[in-house]
Amino acid sequence: MLGLAVLAVVFTASLADDSYVIVAPTKLRAGMHFSISVNILNATGDVTLTASVMRTDDRSTVASSTATLTMGDPKTVDIQIPADLTYGRYELHVAGAGGLTFTNHTSVKFSNRSLSVFLQTDKAIYVPGQKVNFRALAVYPDLQVYTGPMNVTIRDPNNNMIKQWLGVTGEEGVFTKFLNLSSRPVEGDWKIKAVAGNSVGEKTFTVEEYVPPKFEVKVIPPSYVLESDTTIPVTVTAKYTYGKPVTGPVTVEAKMPDYSYTGHVSHKAQLNNQGRAQLTFPMTEFRSLYGALAPHAITFTANVTESLTGITLIGSGTVKVYTEPVKVEFLPSNPKNFKPGLDYIGYVKISQPDGLPVPTSADENVTVHTTVQSSAVTCDLQYTFINIDLDPMSIPLPIDGLVTVHQLGIPSNTTSMTMFVSGDFSTLTV
Numbered sequence: 001m002l003g004l005a006v007l008a009v010v011f012t013a014s015l016a017d018d019s020y021v022i023v024a025p026t027k028l029r030a031g032m033h034f035s036i037s038v039n040i041l042n043a044t045g046d047v048t049l050t051a052s053v054m055r056t057d058d059r060s061t062v063a064s065s066t067a068t069l070t071m072g073d074p075k076t077v078d079i080q081i082p083a084d085l086t087y088g089r090y091e092l093h094v095a096g097a098g099g100l101t102f103t104n105h106t107s108v109k110f111s112n113r114s115l116s117v118f119l120q121t122d123k124a125i126y127v128p129g130q131k132v133n134f135r136a137l138a139v140y141p142d143l144q145v146y147t148g149p150m151n152v153t154i155r156d157p158n159n160n161m162i163k164q165w166l167g168v169t170g171e172e173g174v175f176t177k178f179l180n181l182s183s184r185p186v187e188g189d190w191k192i193k194a195v196a197g198n199s200v201g202e203k204t205f206t207v208e209e210y211v212p213p214k215f216e217v218k219v220i221p222p223s224y225v226l227e228s229d230t231t232i233p234v235t236v237t238a239k240y241t242y243g244k245p246v247t248g249p250v251t252v253e254a255k256m257p258d259y260s261y262t263g264h265v266s267h268k269a270q271l272n273n274q275g276r277a278q279l280t281f282p283m284t285e286f287r288s289l290y291g292a293l294a295p296h297a298i299t300f301t302a303n304v305t306e307s308l309t310g311i312t313l314i315g316s317g318t319v320k321v322y323t324e325p326v327k328v329e330f331l332p333s334n335p336k337n338f339k340p341g342l343d344y345i346g347y348v349k350i351s352q353p354d355g356l357p358v359p360t361s362a363d364e365n366v367t368v369h370t371t372v373q374s375s376a377v378t379c380d381l382q383y384t385f386i387n388i389d390l391d392p393m394s395i396p397l398p399i400d401g402l403v404t405v406h407q408l409g410i411p412s413n414t415t416s417m418t419m420f421v422s423g424d425f426s427t428l429t430v
């Protein structure tokens with residue numbers, strides 16, 4: 001709703017004798033409701049009161065009003081002063097007739113100090129088809145409300161007049177109206193203008209197609225989770241495209257898509273003023289739903305509700321659960337064949353499940369065990385296989401985890417070869 005508070009301060013003069021009291025403003029303004037309050041104290045019947053504002057110089061009547069009053073029942077009598085009243089000397093004349101006969105008068109000062117015109121809309125931004133509620137009022141410098149006529153116009157961004165109200169006066173001086181925007185209004189800044197006396201007030205409002213504020217939700221789980229972990233820390237961040245953080249509540253749902261069971265684990269948090277929330281998912285919650293977790297993935301889906309608009313956006317992140325903390329792989333680029341009797345050179349990559357090097361201390365070694373197999377045809381025409389373990393090689397583990405295996409002396413009768421890598425990485429054994 002529109003909120004509006006105007007404090008009116010009116011200086012008054014009184015006209016009275018034993019049988020009546022009349023209180024009237026001491027100032028007169030163009031366009032104002034000149035309101036006098038009348039109380040008949042002693043009369044023989046109803047009193048007809050005529051109240052007139054006259055120009056002192058030529059005694060012409062500018063505006064007047066009549067009312068019937070009953071003894072002991074005070075009343076307000078309004079005299080509508082013309083909006084085009086010009087500077088001069090003026091008087092208020094009152095006359096009673098009927099149950100009480102009296103006349104009296106007092107001078108009133110003309111005040112031509114300018115009005116301030118105010119316009120209010122219920123919102124700053126509207127979407128097509130919405131209703132623009134507005135109101136207009138004008139006040140004098142002493143905050144007394146102007147009650148004369150106003151001209152109000154609404155123009156679109158192309159300066160086309162969309163609607164106008166001429167010579168309107170509102171209740172208690174406040175003109176309250178609305179404009180229904182069409183389903184396809186001109187987008188941009190619209191203008192409401194109100195003219196009261198010589199004063200003009202303007203108010204701009206914006207009409208635009210609804211564009212949801214763009215922001216991005218990111219869910220950052222750890223790069224891998226081990227079956228032996230007790231908790232999974234998950235970070236959620238939300239930022240507007242222009243960089244400002246989003247604050248508001250966030251709900252993170254975690255599921256294991258590999259399992260047909262649709263249950264999920266859910267946690268709530270609040271994004272802090274950096275647009276960040278840290279959540280902790282205990283592994284026990286997943287185990288009670290799914291049992292063993294490795295080698296499956298957990299998907300975390302966060303929905304962030306922006307406080308201002310209530311708009312919800314979603315982001316997600318996935319992490320895989322591993323049993324072993326170290327991954328050993330023969331690079332796919334390794335030669336697939338070896339040449340009996342010659343050396344074999346290949347590469348073994350030792351890494352964490354996420355592909356990053358394992359934390360290693362200076363002199364850690366991996367051991368490469370090579371078994372060669374040779375085949376022979378026996379007397380009864382059966383194949384027999386003879387396996388021979390070559391001497392194990394101890395190779396220092398480089399920081400990047402890429403181990404060069406240079407196997408010398410492969411027997412010339414070898415038909416197949418198996419390599420096996422073992423190591424002791426920061427007390428973890430593979």
Ligand SMILES: *[C@@H]1O[C@H](CO)[C@@H](O)[C@H](O)[C@H]1NC(C)=O
Pocket residue numbers: 014015016017102103104105
């Ligand atoms: C007019 O009002 C004044 C102020 O109350 C009072 O003193 C005076 O007697 C009144 N005049 C007449 C003619 O009643």
Ligand SMILES: *[C@@H]1O[C@H](CO)[C@@H](O)[C@H](O)[C@H]1NC(C)=O
Pocket residue numbers: 042043
């Ligand atoms: C009302 O006026 C009459 C006649 O002027 C007078 O006799 C009477 O006392 C007045 N009453 C009051 C309450 O003043």
Ligand SMILES: *[C@@H]1O[C@H](CO)[C@@H](O)[C@H](O)[C@H]1NC(C)=O
Pocket residue numbers: 087112113114
């Ligand atoms: C009021 O009117 C008088 C006479 O026309 C002029 O001298 C004066 O400047 C006006 N004051 C204002 C505030 O407009």
Ligand SMILES: *[C@@H]1O[C@H](CO)[C@@H](O)[C@H](O)[C@H]1NC(C)=O
Pocket residue numbers: 131180
């Ligand atoms: C304006 O829209 C309201 C609904 O929001 C409708 O009830 C009303 O009749 C419309 N008035 C005009 C003048 O179109």
Ligand SMILES: *[C@@H]1O[C@H](CO)[C@@H](O)[C@H](O)[C@H]1NC(C)=O
Pocket residue numbers: 149150151166167195196197
């Ligand atoms: C309002 O508009 C009418 C018609 O255009 C004009 O005669 C009048 O002077 C205007 N009133 C004000 C206060 O501007």
Ligand SMILES: *[C@@H]1O[C@H](CO)[C@@H](O)[C@H](O)[C@H]1NC(C)=O
Pocket residue numbers: 251253266303312
């Ligand atoms: C956001 O998450 C809550 C809780 O899981 C859910 O009730 C709500 O429907 C979600 N909202 C959206 C838009 O996905």
Ligand SMILES: *[C@@H]1O[C@H](CO)[C@@H](O)[C@H](O)[C@H]1NC(C)=O
Pocket residue numbers: 363364365394395396
């Ligand atoms: C690694 O091997 C080197 C020799 O190749 C040896 O000196 C060193 O002690 C070994 N380190 C460990 C931790 O076994």
Ligand SMILES: *[C@@H]1O[C@H](CO)[C@@H](O)[C@H](O)[C@H]1NC(C)=O
Pocket residue numbers: 374375376386411412413414
């Ligand atoms: C292959 O050669 C090794 C010695 O280099 C020998 O021990 C082995 O028996 C041979 N394999 C066959 C099938 O003859």
